[in-house]
Amino acid sequence: MLTIRFFSMIRESLDREEMTLDWDEGLVDINAVKQTLADTNGEHWREVLFQGNLLHALNQRVVRPEHSVADGDEIAFFPPMTGG
Amino acid sequence: MAVFVQREAFEVDQHYDFLVRENPGAAVVTFTGYVRDHCGAGEVSALELEHYPGMTESVLANIGQQAQARFDLLAWRIVHRYGVLEVTDPIVWTGVVADHRGAAFEACEFVMDILKTDAPFWKREHLQSGTKQWVQARSLDAARRERW
Numbered sequence: 160m161l162t163i164r165f166f167s168m169i170r171e172s173l174d175r176e177e178m179t180l181d182w183d184e185g186l187v188d189i190n191a192v193k194q195t196l197a198d199t200n201g202e203h204w205r206e207v208l209f210q211g212n213l214l215h216a217l218n219q220r221v222v223r224p225e226h227s228v229a230d231g232d233e234i235a236f237f238p239p240m241t242g243g
Numbered sequence: 244m245a246v247f248v249q250r251e252a253f254e255v256d257q258h259y260d261f262l263v264r265e266n267p268g269a270a271v272v273t274f275t276g277y278v279r280d281h282c283g284a285g286e287v288s289a290l291e292l293e294h295y296p297g298m299t300e301s302v303l304a305n306i307g308q309q310a311q312a313r314f315d316l317l318a319w320r321i322v323h324r325y326g327v328l329e330v331t332d333p334i335v336w337t338g339v340v341a342d343h344r345g346a347a348f349e350a351c352e353f354v355m356d357i358l359k360t361d362a363p364f365w366k367r368e369h370l371q372s373g374t375k376q377w378v379q380a381r382s383l384d385a386a387r388r389e390r391w
Contacts, residue, residue: 167293167365168377212380219298221361235295239380242292242323242364243276243335243355 161192161228166237172207173200182230189215189224192234212239244311244319246303248294250326255336258322266318268340270347274355276335278328282378286371292325292334295363299323302362306354314350316341321354323364353391360388 161180170176186192197205207213215224216235228234244265247253255275263271278290307319318340328334337354341347366378 164295166295166363167367216295216298216363219295219301235298237295237363238365238377240360240363241366241378241380242294242362243359 160230161186162233163192163196164233164235166235168238169207169213169236173204186228188227189217189222189234192228193224193236208236213237214239244307245321246300246307247320247322248296248299248303249322249324251324252332253322253324253336255333258320258336259338262318262320262338262340265320266340268317268342268347270341270344271338272341272344272347272351273336273338274351275333276355278330278332278334280330282368282370284368284370284374284376287330287368288371289330289369290328290332290334291367291369291375292328293365293367294323294325298363299325303358306357306361309357310339310350310354313353314339314341314346316346316350319350319354321358323358323362325364327369356384356387356391359384 160182163180164177165173165175193208197208214221214237217226218233280287303321307321316339320338322336324334337351339347339350367375369375
């Protein structure tokens, strides 16, 4: 199972803070996870999850969407950071 | 060497005292960032900060450790708030101690430049008009990060 978390504008836009996704061998990378979420939840999710400036974290480290995933991972989606 | 991520307000003086007591050095540089009372869209009444618990602490610790190794720091401390902050509240405080001022100045800038783009915080301004708006990342911050 994967844990998926959403922050900031992405959380608001999808009206979802956290969810789980059953593990599947086809979830080879973060792009595949996004594709599955979009296929399941509709066009709005596709627009939000495939927007150009979206950042992806795997187990709390920012990675590229081509990064592989494994059962038990935590994935997060969020916009560019604005701390400080 | 310490990271504090907290909802509560903090006292800059207290952190400064701990920093210089921890490992006295010849050069101390600090930076304090405050909530400003205005933005491009009008007057600001409050600032809200969301963060990614767990990742925030590890990213900030990593930034501090990188600065320590790169600038030979004797001590460092990073404090960052989340939640709803009032205008003029300190948001972030960074303090570094080194043997020489050049390293201390550079290390403090390094910490803040990396923190701005890599630490998972997201600001939302509450305007006097009642509107709330997410702060957009600035290309200037990305450019400053690239310097390092």
